[in-house]
Structures are given as structure tokens and as C-alpha cells.
Amino acid sequence: xxxxxxxxxxxxxxxxxxxxxxxxxxxxxxxxxxxxxxxxxxxxxxxxxxxxxxxxxxxxxxxxxxxxxxxxxxxxxxxxxxxxxxxxxxxxxxxxxxxxxxxxxxxxxxxxxxxxxxxxxxxxxxxxxxxxxxxxxxxxxxxxxxxxxxxxxxxxxxxxxxxxxxxxxxxxxxxxxxxxxxxxxxxxxxxxxxxxxxxxxxxxxxxxxxxxxxxxxxxxxxxxxxxxxxxxxxxxxxxxxxxxxxxxxxxxxxxxxxxxxxxxxxxxxxxxxxxxxxxxxxxxxxxxxxxxxxxxxxxxxxxxxxxxxxxxxxxxxxxxxxxxxxxxxxxxxxxxxxxxxxxxxxxxxxxxxxxxxxxxxxxxxxxxxxxxxxxxxxxxxxxxxxxxxxxxxxxxxxxxxxxxxxxxxxxxxxxxxxxxxxxxxxxxxxxxxxxxx
Amino acid sequence: xxxxxxxxxxxxxxxxxxxxxxxxxxxxxxxxxxxxxxxxxxxxxxxxxxxxxxxxxxxxxxxxxxxxxxxxxxxxxxxxxxxxxxxxxxxxxxxxxxxxxxxxxxxxxxxxxxxxxxxxxxxxxxxxxxxxxxxxxxxxxxxxxxxxxxxxxxxxxxxxxxxxxxxxxxxxxxxxxxxxxxxxxxxxxxxxxxxxxxxxxxxxxxxxxxxxxxxxxxxxxxxxxxxxxxxxxxxxxxxxxxxxxxxxxxxxxxxxxxxxxxxxxxxxxxxxxxxxxxxxxxxxxxxxxxxxxxxxxxxxxxxxxxxxxxx
Numbered sequence: 186x187x188x189x190x191x192x193x194x195x196x197x198x199x200x201x202x203x204x205x206x207x208x209x210x211x212x213x214x215x216x217x218x219x220x221x222x223x224x225x226x227x228x229x230x231x232x233x234x235x236x237x238x239x240x241x242x243x244x245x246x247x248x249x250x251x252x253x254x255x256x257x258x259x260x261x262x263x264x265x266x267x268x269x270x271x272x273x274x275x276x277x278x279x280x281x282x283x284x285x286x287x288x289x290x291x292x293x294x295x296x297x298x299x300x301x302x303x304x305x306x307x308x309x310x311x312x313x314x315x316x317x318x319x320x321x322x323x324x325x326x327x328x329x330x331x332x333x334x335x336x337x338x339x340x341x342x343x344x345x346x347x348x349x350x351x352x353x354x355x356x357x358x359x360x361x362x363x364x365x366x367x368x369x370x371x372x373x374x375x376x377x378x379x380x381x382x383x384x385x386x387x388x389x390x391x392x393x394x395x396x397x398x399x400x401x402x403x404x405x406x407x408x409x410x411x412x413x414x415x416x417x418x419x420x421x422x423x424x425x426x427x428x429x430x431x432x433x434x435x436x437x438x439x440x441x442x443x444x445x446x447x448x449x450x451x452x453x454x455x456x457x458x459x460x461x462x463x464x465x466x467x468x469x470x471x472x473x474x475x476x477x478x479x480x481x482x483x484x485x486x487x488x489x490x491x492x493x494x495x496x497x498x499x500x501x502x503x504x505x506x507x508x509x510x511x512x513x514x515x516x517x518x519x520x521x522x523x524x525x526x527x528x529x530x531x532x533x534x535x536x537x538x539x540x541x542x543x544x545x546x547x548x549x550x551x552x553x554x555x556x557x558x559x560x561x562x563x564x565x566x567x568x569x570x571x572x573x574x575x576x577x578x579x580x581x582x583x584x585x586x587x588x589x590x591x592x593x594x595x596x597x598x599x600x601x602x603x604x605x606x607x608x609x610x611x612x613x614x615x616x617x618x619x620x621x622x
Numbered sequence: 623x624x625x626x627x628x629x630x631x632x633x634x635x636x637x638x639x640x641x642x643x644x645x646x647x648x649x650x651x652x653x654x655x656x657x658x659x660x661x662x663x664x665x666x667x668x669x670x671x672x673x674x675x676x677x678x679x680x681x682x683x684x685x686x687x688x689x690x691x692x693x694x695x696x697x698x699x700x701x702x703x704x705x706x707x708x709x710x711x712x713x714x715x716x717x718x719x720x721x722x723x724x725x726x727x728x729x730x731x732x733x734x735x736x737x738x739x740x741x742x743x744x745x746x747x748x749x750x751x752x753x754x755x756x757x758x759x760x761x762x763x764x765x766x767x768x769x770x771x772x773x774x775x776x777x778x779x780x781x782x783x784x785x786x787x788x789x790x791x792x793x794x795x796x797x798x799x800x801x802x803x804x805x806x807x808x809x810x811x812x813x814x815x816x817x818x819x820x821x822x823x824x825x826x827x828x829x830x831x832x833x834x835x836x837x838x839x840x841x842x843x844x845x846x847x848x849x850x851x852x853x854x855x856x857x858x859x860x861x862x863x864x865x866x867x868x869x870x871x872x873x874x875x876x877x878x879x880x881x882x883x884x885x886x887x888x889x890x891x892x893x894x895x896x897x898x899x900x901x902x903x904x905x906x907x908x909x910x911x912x913x914x915x916x917x918x919x920x921x922x923x924x925x926x927x928x929x930x931x932x933x
Contacts, residue, residue, distance in 0.1 A: 192929075197635060352635070423929060433930040508628040514635040521629050542628035544636075548694070551641055551739040554877035563926040565877065585928045593633030600639045601739075607631050 188390055189428040190414035193561040195594045197352050197417055197515065199391060203481045204355040204474050209363055211485045212498050213289070218261050218489030219280045219526040220246065221273040225319040226326045227253035232281060238265045241292035243464050246281045249314075255327040255529075256317035259283060260467035260487035262290040274511050274518065274525055283489070291464075298460040301374045309378035313456060316465035317529075322346060322357075322420070322449035323512050325530035328456075331448070332378060334441040342383040343375050344429050344440075347399065347450045348413055348420030350389060351513025354533045356470040357450050359483045361388065361395040364454050365402035371457030372408055379446065384408040385429045386450070391415040417515060418592040422447050424561050436588050451532070466529055473499045477506045477536030486527055492534055493523045507542030510535040515593045545602040556595035556605055562588050566595035566605045573612035578619065581612040589613060639823075641738075645698030647824045651815030652705050652867065658811050659804035663713035663765050667804045670720050671708035677724035678704025685733035699738050703727050706746035706867060709805020710860065710907070711753075714763045723749040743914040744871045747864075747907045764801040776801045777858035781851075782903035792850070795857040806860040816866035829875060829886045830865040836890025837861065844898055861893065864906035874914040881917070881924035888913045 223229035230247030234240055240259040247257035263286040271280050298304075298312060314329035334340055345368070349357040361368065372384050386403070388396045390412045400410045413419050413428050423434045425447060432443045440447050455466050467488050474481035479500035486495055492509070496502065510517035512533050527534070556566040564585055572581040586609055595605040660668045682700040686693050707723050727749035732741045754761045764776055777789055777800055790800045798808025806812075819825045834856065841852045856862075869875065869889055876885045889909045896905025 195637070197637070427929075436928050436931040438930065506627060508630075508634065510634060515633045517632060517634065519627070519629040519631070519634065521627055537628075537634070539628070542634075544628075544630060548641055548697070549738040549740075551644070551699075551872050552877055553644070553872040557877050557926070558879065562929040563931075564928065565925070567877070584925075585931070588928050588931070591632075596633050597635060598637050598639070600637075600641045600644055602636055602640070606633065610631065 188412055188414040189387070190416060190419065191424040191427050191561055193559050193563070193594065194416040194418060194424070195559050195597050196415075197597060199415075200352045200514075201355050201358070201391075204472050204483055205358055205392075207355075207359070207481070207483050209356075209359050209470050209483045209485050212490065212495060213287070213487070214498065215261070215285055215487060215490040215494050217266065217282060217284055217491075218487055219271065219282050219491065220257060220260065220489035221275065221526055221528060222247040222257055222279045222281065223273070223275055224257065224325060224488070224528040224530065225255040226324065227251060227255070227330075229278060230254060230257050232268045232279065234265050234268070234281060236265055236267055239263070240265060240283060241290045243295035243467060244292040245294075249317075253327055253330055255319045255329075256315060256465070257281075258317055258465045258467050259292075260489055261285040262288050272522065272525055274520060274528060274531070280489075280526065295463040295465070297463050301377055301460055304377075306378040306380060309374060312459065316455075316459045318452060318455055318459070318466045319529050320449055321451040321455065321469055321530055321532065323516065323530055323532055325528070328448065328452055331441075331446055332375065334446075338441045339444055340379050340381055340441060340446050341444045342385065342430055342446075343372065343379065343381050344426055344445055344447045345372055345384070345386040345450050345453055346420050346425055346447055347386050347388040347392075347395065348425060349392070350415075350417045350420040351515055351517075351533070352417075353474050353535050354472045354513045355474075356472045356483050356532055358392050358395050360451055360454055360470055361392070362398050364457075365398050367454040367457035367461070368399070368450050369402045369406060369408060369457075370460065371453035371455070373406065374456055374460055375446070375448065375453065376407075382407060386410045387413045387419075387425055387429045389413050389415045389419055417594065418561060418590070421561065421590055421592055423590065436585070469529060469531070471495070471527065471531050471533055473534045475536040476538045476541060477503055477508075479503045488529055489526045491523075492520070492525050492527055495527060495534060496523060496536070502536065503538070505539055506536050507539030508537040510537070515597070516591065547603045548601045550601055550603055553600060555598045555600065559594045559598045561592060561594065562590055564589060566609060567603075569612055570603065570605045570608040573608040573615075578612055578615045581609075582616045586612045586616060641699070642697045644824050645702050647819060647822050648702045648867070649698055649705060651818045651824075652702070652709065652805065654811040654814055655798075655805045655808050655863070656705060656709055658798055658808045659709065659713070662798060662807060663804055667713040669717065670711055670713055670715060670804060671705065673717060674708035674711070674720035674724045675701055675704035677721045678707070678728050681725045681728035682733070685729055689733075691737075694738065697738070700728060703732065703745045706805075707749050709863065710746060710750045710803050712761065712763055712802075713765050713804050715760050719753060719757065719760060723753050726752055739873045741873050742918070743911050744868050744874050747868055747911055747914075750907055751911060776903065777854055778897065778903040781854070782897075789854060792853055792857065795854060800858065802858070803860065806863045809857045809862045812862045812866065816862075819866070825866065825870040829870050829882055832883055832886035833865045833869055833889045833893075834861065836887050837893050840890065840894040844894065855897065859897075859904045860906040864910055865889075868907075869910050869913075871914075874917060876917045876920045876924070878921050878924040878926055880926070881920040884920050884924065885913050885917060888916065
């Protein structure tokens with residue numbers, strides 16, 4: 186079948202060559218893990234352990250602080266050294282610091298789940314909630330919230346995001362190759378839970394092996410695997426849904442408004458694993474890569490492992506690091522230090538050399554309109570940016586600044602190297618702040 | 623960590639495209655047609671071209687010096703303006719004409735309105751219009767290209783005045799063996815340059831394609847499907863040069879996809895109206911200038927529909 190896609194978008198260099206053929210390897214090494222109690226969008230968790238306690242793998246150490254929140258479990262067995270506030274990728278948060286005894290003793294509560302076909306939707310969603318599963322593509326939105334749509338929004342389709350459109354990252358690619366059955370199992374569980382007949386897995390066509398593997402694994406099920414055109418941001422929610430189902434999320438709306446739930450393949454593999462082994466979300470795969478890393482790898486790590494330990498596992502920095510990103514180069518977040526714990530949503534650790542890290546100087550806008558043609562949401566980034574720079578946020582709002590999905594295509598393509606998305610973000614924040622007043 | 627890390631908001635990578643590269647590509651694309659102009663009209667044409675380019679650079683530097691701004695003459699944009707103006711002049715103009723024209727284009731049309739990206743009309747065309755209005759005689763004295771040429775009038779002039787002289791052959795028109803401005807005569811070499819710009823992604827076929835398409839369709843209708851005459855109209859005057867190199871000027875054309883269609887259709891319409899019903903034999907420059915002025919309004923009323931927005 187033809188390749189599915191969306192309008193607009195860009196073609197950044199893939200930069201996936203160094204890790205796409207490397208199998209996932211486990212990193213069991215951290216002496217100490219620092220597990221943040223906020224690794225998701227929503228309320229932070231309340232600690233359920235204290236200094237001196239012994240904990241086991243999969244044991245609850247932080248209880249969800251509300252509906253939009255997600256439990257946190259210990260990723261190692263050992264002794265709690267401290268429950269303290271420290272720097273994390275999300276800010277300054279409470280972390281449970283555990284000394285790893287290297288035994289990886291599994292907690293008694295971790296037991297394989299009963300056959301999902303015997304369970305009701307509510308029971309399945311509760312188990313997912315219990316296991317602290319969040320969106321592992323990067324956003325970290327609690328999965329059980331997505332799976333609990335209000336009754337007036339019936340869901341008929343689940344879309345899995347295997348696009349992995351961010352350059353450099355290959356962890357989802359490897360996961361699809363190595364754990365295709367878990368992904369299919371997880372999707373079947375979700376389809377059963379929401380009583381949905383349509384399951385679609387969208388994969389960019391620069392991963393033909395993953396498309397073949399997943400198609401093979403999906404044989405005999407109702408699940409469809411579709412090839413998507415390799416184009417950024419193919420994996421953005423709105424664009425992915427449009428490509429896979431030809432439905433458009435209304436401006437300001439959510440996937441559930443058009444009967445769709447989207448999940449990342451890594452999230453669903455974790456759900457598959459949860460039902461197979463009972464293990465909550467305590468480990469994940471991330472790609473540690475970039476010119477600033479000596480030996481790039483796809484690593485399965487224990488949540489809370491310090492970034493530095495993962496980088497050292499890749500033989501350390503290649504020269505002086507210039508920039509450390511969590512996530513990919515298009516939407517990843519720059520960090521000020523490597524002394525932070527890797528989290529549930531850490532899909533990549535990308536290290537740039539100082540030369541790569543330098544930002545070009547912006548020059549005058551030449552009104553080439555490339556930002557307009559590439560914007561996947563059909564915005565006029567140059568206009569929003571210009572009004573934002575003049576602090577005219579009402580005008581910026583009229584140009585639909587709030588619809589921006591922050592994919593960064595405009596900033597990428599701009600020949601004048603203008604900080605388009607960066608200024609649009611300022612406008613969005615100001616518009617929202619004023620509306621709240 | 624001892625060393626300091628760069629921290630900035632995403633995205634963290636940029637495309638390799640730069641303003642300088644775009645403007646340099648436009649310069650490269652113009653060169654074959656400009657060189658042919660020199661071959662066609664002689665050394666005098668070269669002097670006119672050099673004078674307009676050098677004056678454009680000087681004017682840009684002067685304005686930026688006076689306003690204490692960073693010099694941006696290495697971004698090639700002044701060179702493009704100077705070159706375009708020179709190519710839009712007859713080779714017989716007095717030498718002060720390109721100098722005055724370039725200063726007007728850069729100092730008044732470009733820098734006075736805020737510099738690169740802020741000119742609301744095409745600087746080279748605006749300068750040409752100013753020159754034609756101020757010194758019409760000097761601006762319409764054409765050089766005969768072939769020694770046996772009976773008249774130095776351009777093909778469009780011959781049609782307009784109904785002169786009793788033969789029109790140049792279509793082949794001559796295509797390769798550029800005819801009278802006219804220095805850089806506008808060779809459709810072949812201009813199309814070659816345009817192909818390069820299309821290949822490099824500097825321009826899209828949309829504006830020039832729709833412009834020339836509209837013009838062709840209307841000319842066919844007006845001439846009663848006289849294919850020969852229509853081809854003469856397409857190949858002579860500044861249509862090819864204007865459509866590919868000046869109507870596509872980023873700053874003075876609309877940025878919305880729908881707006882660009884309206885803009886291009888408008889230019890086609892105006893060119894036909896001026897050429898067939900107006901007082902001038904040639905209408906490309908005024909059509910482009912008029913639609914340039916309309917561009918902000920067009921943009922305003924053709925805002926693209928947001929993804930998932932109300933129809």
C-alpha cells in the first residue's frame with residue numbers, strides 16, 4: 186500500500202546509523218539510583234518509604250498524588266539511603282535514593298497478571314494505573330488517564346506510535362525488532378480494555394525491518410501495521426492520527442474527540458510485559474548517542490540511573506561535551522548537568538560536541554515563507570514570532586499561536602536562523618497566563 | 623561538571639540553508655542571461671551591469687554605516703538587486719542611470735523601509751519604474767542586435783505600434799537574438815537559471831507557473847488562439863525574467879499558499895491588460911509592482927486554515 190503522511194514537515198538528517206543496528210543491552214550497574222517522585226505530567230507522588238528501609242524491585246516507593254499522576258516503584262533492590270529534594274530533568278523534586286545491592290530481588294507483589302480476556306476494561310486500566318505506566322515517547326502523560334475517556338467520547342481506534350521521527354533515536358526501532366510480541370500483546374490488551382476493533386501501528390518507512398517484523402507479529406490478529414513516509418514530525422499525535430486514520434483532531438481538541446487513543450510502542454511493550462511478568466514500569470530502553478559519545482548504544486536501564494552512569498557505560502564523552510539533551514534534537518530538552526537521574530520518559534540521551542551545540546546568529550527575516558509551508562498545523566510562524574517579539578500577544582493569539590505543537594520545523598528550516606519556535610513558546614505562555622487572569 | 627554546557631530550548635538542530643546561500647544561488651542563476659546580454663549588446667552592457675551592482679553594494683554599505691548597523695553586504699542581497707536592475711536596463715543608457723537607480727532601489731525602497739525582508743515592493747523593479755517615469759527617452763533607446771536589423775524596436779514595440787517590420791523569428795526570440803533590456807532577452811538562459819533555482823529549492827514553480835499560465839491562457843483567448851503571436855508575447859519583454867526572478871521575490875510576494883495563487887493570477891491578468899489595452903508595450907514590471915503592493919492585503923485575507931480548524 187502507498188505511504189501515509191501529512192501536509193508540511195521537514196527532512197532533518199536521520200543520524201540513526203550509529204545505533205540502529207545495535208541490539209538493546211542491559212545496564213545493571215548503577216551503585217545508587219535516584220528515583221524522582223515526579224516523572225510524569227501531573228501531581229508528584231507521596232513517598233511510601235523512608236530512610237533505612239529495604240526495598241525490592243517493583244516495590245511501590247511513591248504513591249500517586251491524584252488521578253493525573255502515576256505511581257513510582259523501586260527499580261533495584263537495596264537500602265533507601267535518603268528521601269531528599271534534588272535536581273531532576275523536571276526541576277527540583279523529591280527523589281528516593283536507593284543503594285543497589287545488585288541482587289535484583291523481586292518484590293512479592295510482582296506476579297503475572299491473569300489472562301487479560303478474563304478481565305474487564307476497568308480492571309485492566311486499574312492494573313496499568315497501579316503499575317505507574319506513563320507515555321514513554323517523551324511526554325510522560327499517565328497512560329491510565331488516556332485510557333479513561335468520559336462515556337460521551339466513545340473510542341473506536343487505538344493508534345500505536347512507532348514512527349520514531351526524531352533524528353538520532355533508535356530505541357523504539359530496536360524494541361519493535363526485539364520485542365514485537367510484547368507490543369502486539371500490549372495492544373491487544375488495550376483493545377480489549379477499551380473494546381476497540383481497530384488497532385493501527387504506524388512506522389516510518391526508514392525502518393523497513395521493523396515494519397516487516399511487526400507485520401509478521403501482527404499476523405492472525407486484527408491489528409494493521411502501516412508504513413508512514415519518513416518525514417518529521419510524523420510521530421506527532423495529530424499528524425500520526427491523520428496519517429493512520431485520515432481523521433483530524435479539531436483545533437484545541439484531544440484524540441479522544443475523534444475516537445482515537447494514541448500510545449507509544451514502548452509504553453505498550455511495557456504493558457505487555459506487565460501482564461506477562463507483573464513488573465511495573467521500572468526500566469526502559471533509551472538511545473545514548475551523538476558525536477559527543479564514544480560508543481553510542483541502545484540501553485535498557487533501571488529508572489533513576491544517573492545520566493553520568495549511562496554515559497560512562499558508553500565509554501564516556503568523546504572530547505568535551507557541548508550540550509546534553511534528553512530526547513531527540515528536535516524536541517529534546519537541554520540539561521545543565523549530567524548529574525541527573527534518567528526517568529521513565531528518557532527516550533534518548535543525546536550529547537553534542539561544543540561545535541554542534543553553538544547556535545547560529547539570527548539575521549533579518551527574508552519572508553521566504555518556508556516556515557509557513559513546513560508548519561504541519563498550517564500556522565504562519567513568522568507572523569506569530571514577529572508579534573511575540575513586539576509583545577503584541579493578542580495579535581499572536583489571532584494567528585492561532587495556541588495551536589502550535591512545538592515540533593520546531595519552522596526554526597529548523599529558517600534560512601535566517603530565527604528563533605521562531607522559541608519566540609512562539611513565549612507567546613503561548615503569555616496568552617495562557619493572560620487568559621487565566 | 624567543570625565545563626559548562628550549552629542550554630537552549632528546542633529544536634537543537636538547524637538546516638544548512640542560509641540567507642546567503644539563497645541569495646548566492648539567485649546571483650548564480652542570473653549570470654548566464656546577464657553574460658548573454660553582454661555578448662549580445664557589447665561591452666557597454668557589461669559596464670552598465672557592473673555599475674549597478676557596485677552602486678547597490680555601496681548604497682547598502684552607506685545606509686548601514688549611517689544607521690550604525692552591522693554591515694550585511696556579504697549576504698549577496700544587494701548584489702541580486704543591483705544585478706536585476708542592470709539586467710532591466712537598455713545597454714544604451716547613460717552611465718549615471720544605473721548608479722541613480724541602484725541608490726534609489728537600495729536606499730529608498732529597501733533600507734528606508736527597514737532593510738532586508740522589509741521592502742514592500744521589489745527594489746530593482748521600483749527603481750526601473752522610477753527611471754522610466756523620470757527619463758523615458760534614455761530608458762527606451764534600444765540597440766539593434768544584428769547589423770542588418772531594420773529597426774531597433776523590440777518585438778513588443780513592433781506589435782504595439784503596428785510597425786511594418788518583420789518580427790524576429792521564434793527561434794531568435796527563444797535564444798535571445800533581439801532587442802530589449804540587457805538581461806531579459808534570452809528566454810533559454812533565463813529558464814536555465816530558473817531551473818537551477820527550482821532544483822535548489824530557492825523558488826517554487828507555483829508563482830511563475832501560474833503567472834505565465836494565466837498570461838498564456840488570456841493571450842490565447844484575446845488573439846483568437848493565435849499560437850504564433852502568443853509565443854512571441856511569452857518570449858519577448860520581461861515576462862520570463864519577471865516571473866521567475868522578480869515576482870518570486872520573498873519580501874514583496876504573499877507568504878500564504880492561497881495568497882500566492884491570487885498574486886500570480888493577478889499579475890497574469892494585469893500584464894495582459896497593460897500589454898493589450900494599456901499605453902505601454904510592456905506590462906510585466908508594473909503588474910509585479912501593483913501585485914507587490916496588494917500582497918499584504920492578500921496575505922491578510924488568505925490566512926491558511928489551521929489543522930483541525932473550522933472550515
